[in-house]
Amino acid sequence: MRSTTRAFNSMNTCRASVDSPHLRYLHLDYHHDDVHPEFLAALTQNFPSLTELEFTSMHFTSFAQFVQIMESLPLLRRISLDKVLFYDRRYGENGENPEDDGPEPSYMPSNLTDVVAHCGYDATAPVLSWLRSQPCTRRLAVAIEPYRREEHTTLLSEILRMLGSRLEHLIIKNADNIHLPDLSLTTGLLTFAMSGIQCLQTSTSLDLDWVPTLLSQIHSPGLKRIVFVVDLRERTGLDLLDWTRIREFLAQQRSLRRVQFYLSAHKKWATQAIAARLSPRAYALRVGQLEGRYRYSLDMFDH
Structure with a gap:
C-alpha cells in the first residue's frame, strides 16, 4: 500500500x-x-x-x-x-x-539501500555523517551545499570509499572544479548522474571543467547509464562543456547503454545539437526537458 x-x-x-x-x-x-x-x-x-x-x-x-x-x-x-x-x-x-557543541554521536547501522539527501543550508553535513554508518546503501543521491563544499565533499568521499564496489547508483549535485568527491573505489556503478551543471552566460569553460574531470574518475566496468542535468539559458551555453573529453570518456565505456540529458530549456534544438557533439556513438542518447522543479525523490532511482 x-x-x-x-x-x-x-x-x-x-x-x-x-x-x-x-x-x-x-x-x-x-x-x-x-x-x-x-x-x-x-x-x-x-x-x-x-x-x-x-x-x-x-x-x-x-x-x-x-x-x-x-x-x-x-x-x-x-x-x-x-x-x-x-x-x-x-x-x-x-x-x-x-x-554542534557536543561530540559526534555514534549511529546504529540499518538496512537502508536507497538514500536521497537534498537538504538545506548546513543540514547535509549531519546526514552525511550518519550515512557513514549505513553500509547497505546501494543507491545514493547527494546535493552538496555550495557554501559547505569542502566539508561535504570530504564526508561524501569517506562514504564512497566505505561503500566501494557495493554502490550501484550515484547522483551528485553541485560539484565544482576544486571540490570533487573521490570516486576511485566505486567500481560497481551501474548508473552515474550529475546535476547542477550550470551552462549559463556568466560561466566560463573553466567553471565546468569538473564535469569531464569527475567522469574521468569512474572505473566501473559495468556502467550502463550516465545522466546529465543541465541548467541552460542560451543555446551557446552548451559550448561551455568540454565535449571532446566527454565524448572520449563515453566512447571508452564498453558496457554503456544509455546517456541522458535533462535540460531546463531548448530541448528540441538541443536534441540534434548534442547528438552531433557526441557522434559517433554506440549507446542510446535521450534528451529531455526538465518539468517544473527538479524534485529529489526516490523516483530518481527508478527512471
Missing part, C-alpha cells in the same frame, strides 16, 4: 490521513513547519511496516529527532530528504545549533 500525505501545522491534530499498520510507502510534505512530538509518535507507532519514506519541506527540531524515526522503523529500506532542515528553535538566537 502506498500513500502520499501532506501534513499541516496543527500541534494537537497533526496525523497522517492513512492509518494502516501495513502501509509500505509514505510521502510527507510538511511545508516548512516544525515536526511536532505528537506527529513523530504517530508516525513511528502507527506505521511499523514502512519500507519507503519521503520527507519534503520539513523542519526537524534536531537531527536526533530524525535519527529516532529511522531507528524506530526496522523495515525501512528507502529514504528521501528534499528541502529538509535540522535545528532547535529553543536555541540559537545567533543561528548556532546546540548539537
Whole structure:
C-alpha cells in the first residue's frame, strides 16, 4: 500500500490521513513547519511496516529527532530528504545549533539501500555523517551545499570509499572544479548522474571543467547509464562543456547503454545539437526537458 500525505501545522491534530499498520510507502510534505512530538509518535507507532519514506519541506527540531524515526522503523529500506532542515528553535538566537557543541554521536547501522539527501543550508553535513554508518546503501543521491563544499565533499568521499564496489547508483549535485568527491573505489556503478551543471552566460569553460574531470574518475566496468542535468539559458551555453573529453570518456565505456540529458530549456534544438557533439556513438542518447522543479525523490532511482 502506498500513500502520499501532506501534513499541516496543527500541534494537537497533526496525523497522517492513512492509518494502516501495513502501509509500505509514505510521502510527507510538511511545508516548512516544525515536526511536532505528537506527529513523530504517530508516525513511528502507527506505521511499523514502512519500507519507503519521503520527507519534503520539513523542519526537524534536531537531527536526533530524525535519527529516532529511522531507528524506530526496522523495515525501512528507502529514504528521501528534499528541502529538509535540522535545528532547535529553543536555541540559537545567533543561528548556532546546540548539537554542534557536543561530540559526534555514534549511529546504529540499518538496512537502508536507497538514500536521497537534498537538504538545506548546513543540514547535509549531519546526514552525511550518519550515512557513514549505513553500509547497505546501494543507491545514493547527494546535493552538496555550495557554501559547505569542502566539508561535504570530504564526508561524501569517506562514504564512497566505505561503500566501494557495493554502490550501484550515484547522483551528485553541485560539484565544482576544486571540490570533487573521490570516486576511485566505486567500481560497481551501474548508473552515474550529475546535476547542477550550470551552462549559463556568466560561466566560463573553466567553471565546468569538473564535469569531464569527475567522469574521468569512474572505473566501473559495468556502467550502463550516465545522466546529465543541465541548467541552460542560451543555446551557446552548451559550448561551455568540454565535449571532446566527454565524448572520449563515453566512447571508452564498453558496457554503456544509455546517456541522458535533462535540460531546463531548448530541448528540441538541443536534441540534434548534442547528438552531433557526441557522434559517433554506440549507446542510446535521450534528451529531455526538465518539468517544473527538479524534485529529489526516490523516483530518481527508478527512471
